[in-house]
Amino acid sequence: NAGVTQTPKFRVLKTGQSMTLLCAQDMNHEYMYWYRQDPGMGLRLIHYSVGEGTTAKGEVPDGYNVSRLKKQNFLLGLESAAPSQTSVYFCASSYNLAVETQYFGPGTRLLVL
Amino acid sequence: SQQGEEDPQALSIQEGENATMNCSYKTSINNLQWYRQNSGRGLVHLILIRSNEREKHSGRLRVTLDTSKKSSSLLITASRAADTASYFCATVLTGNQFYFGTGTSLTVIP
Numbered sequence: 001n002a003g004v005t006q007t008p009k010f011r012v013l014k015t016g017q018s019m020t021l022l023c024a025q026d027m028n029h030e031y032m033y034w035y036r037q038d039p040g041m042g043l044r045l046i047h048y049s050v051g052e053g054t055t056a057k058g059e060v061p062d063g064y065n066v067s068r069l070k071k072q073n074f075l076l077g078l079e080s081a082a083p084s085q086t087s088v089y090f091c092a093s094s095y096n097l098a099v100e101t102q103y104f105g106p107g108t109r110l111l112v113l
Numbered sequence: 114s115q116q117g118e119e120d121p122q123a124l125s126i127q128e129g130e131n132a133t134m135n136c137s138y139k140t141s142i143n144n145l146q147w148y149r150q151n152s153g154r155g156l157v158h159l160i161l162i163r164s165n166e167r168e169k170h171s172g173r174l175r176v177t178l179d180t181s182k183k184s185s186s187l188l189i190t191a192s193r194a195a196d197t198a199s200y201f202c203a204t205v206l207t208g209n210q211f212y213f214g215t216g217t218s219l220t221v222i223p
Contacts, residue, residue, distance in 0.1 A: 004155070033211075042201065043156075043213035059212075090155055101146065102203075102211070104155035 002026050004105035006091050012111045013081045021076040021108050023091030031094040032074035033058075033102065034066060036087040043090065049074055081112045117145075117202045117214030125220040132189040134217040136202030137182075145178055145185050146203040150216070156201065159187075194223045 007022040023032065030051050035043040035058075045058030049068040063085060065077045074093075078085060088109050092102040117138045126132050136145070144163045148156040162169045162178045162185065169176045175188040189196055199216045206212070 035213075040215060042215040045211065092156075101158045101161060102156075104148075104157070106155045107153075 004091055004093055004103050006089075006105040006108050008108060009106070010109045010111075012113065013078075014113050015082060017081050018077070018079050019081065019110075020078075021089055021091075021110075023074045023076070023093075023105060024072055025074075025091075025093040025103070026072060027093060027095070027103065028071070029093035029095050029103070030071075031096070031102075032068065033092045033094075034064070034074065034076045035090045035092065036060065036085075037090060037107075038087050046076065046089075081110075083112045086110060086112045117204050117212060119200070119202060119214045119217040121217060122215070123218045123220075125222065126192055128192060128194055128221055128223050130192055132192050132196070132219055132221070134187050134200055134219070136185045136187070136204075136214055138185075138202075138204045138212075138214075139183065140206065142180075143205045143207050145176075146205065147174075147176060147185075147187050148201045148203060148213075150199045150201065152198070159200075189219075192219075192221045194221050197221045 004025045033048040034046040044060045047066040049055045052071040055066045067075045088107050091105040094100045094102045117136045120135045146161045147159045150156045160171045173190045178185045199218050201216045202214045
């Protein structure tokens with residue numbers, strides 16, 4: 001099992017450009033999450049999904065969109081990147097209830113100039 | 114914010130010593146989890162303690178939970194250089210709400 005994988009590992013964008021971050025899990029988990037991690041801020045939830053075809057907003061959803069067309073994939077989109085979106089992005093998944101253990105991907109480091 | 118607050122923010126100890134870090138939170142929880150993050154890597158789950166539990170052990174880890182004080186502590190006994198990492202508590206509320214704290218950076222000096 002690969003667990004949770006994220007693509008790409010690192011990306012540099014210019015302000016206004018768009019991009020999509022891909023998260024894939026091979027554990028048949030229902031729940032998937034996108035977080036961003038900033039120095040001194042811990043992890044903050046951007047969006048999450050409780051199953052294929054469903055998404056919901058987290059703590060800091062503005063400027064991001066997500067899609068869960070397949071159970072194993074969770075996409076995070078930035079339509080018009082801003083320097084404030086410079087961060088490390090982590091994807092996570094959990095088997096059933098959100099209260100259970102989350103399994104994290106290795107992260108995507110994004111720099112917006 | 115419900116976000117947990119870890120204390121201390123940074124901790125440096127000698128190999129073999131015990132390391133204790135604390136987490137405080139604001140509202141009632143379903144459970145509390147501790148995660149470790151090595152530099153440049155994702156978070157790895159360490160231990161989960163439910164709201165009706167007071168203490169839990171896993172290897173060299175001991176977690177306590179005091180719901181009356183809304184606080185938890187993580188004790189790592191006989192620390193090793195490989196324990197050097199950041200440690201995060203995550204408070205889990207009902208209704209799919211999951212909040213991470215800001216973390217404690219632990220350095221174990223060989």
